[in-house]
Amino acid sequence: MSSVQVRRTRIAGVLVMEPEPVRDERGWFARTFDADLAREHGVRAEDFLQDSVSRSHRGVVRGLHVRTGEGEAKLVRCSRGALYDVVVDLRVGSPTYGEWEGFELSEESLRSVYIPAGCAHGFQALREPSDTSYRIDRRHDPAASLAIAHDDPDIAVAWPLPVALLSANDRAAPRLSEVRHLLGPALGAR
């Protein structure tokens, strides 16, 4: 039977879920998420409210995005192509505050990253095209979404490819130091 392994990462609360596909003559099957296992790691599957997918050309960067107020948790998987997925810890008081961690996700690995509320998220598409499928535990609210510059030198994410394209919003995104005051201590408290 296919199973999924959950592994902790350097940033507290960020989890990598690694499926073990089972193969047969038809192809393969993989369980990509297990609510019981996730609950043991503090993830409440029943909180997920929206599933989304976006397609990006190779080299595109989306992010860094964080939800203000109480934040938003996310479960991210690459359903086509490959991604470099980045999490930045913006939880005030966290020992890894301001630090980032990157994960390679691909259609072959079927790996997911769980990102707790209070962390910023972004990714770069590594292949042409690449699809990002993700679940969030809040209804999307553009007014609560805050963009932080993908190239903020204080965070210094090492994007693997030259950045091909950003949205107008992401191009205009401020540095973390300019918006830090908007990220209250309640962030990540859920």
Ligand SMILES: Cc1cn([C@H]2C[C@H](O)[C@@H](COP(=O)(O)OP(=O)(O)O[C@H]3O[C@@H](C)C(=O)[C@@H](O)[C@H]3O)O2)c(=O)[nH]c1=O
């Ligand atoms: C995220 C989102 C966008 N949209 C619309 C708004 C806009 O017309 C179009 C593209 O929106 P954006 O430019 O905000 O999409 P994008 O830059 O892909 O935003 C996403 O980036 C990654 C890094 C995340 O972590 C996500 O939570 C989300 O913030 O889709 C929705 O209707 N619902 C949604 O949930």
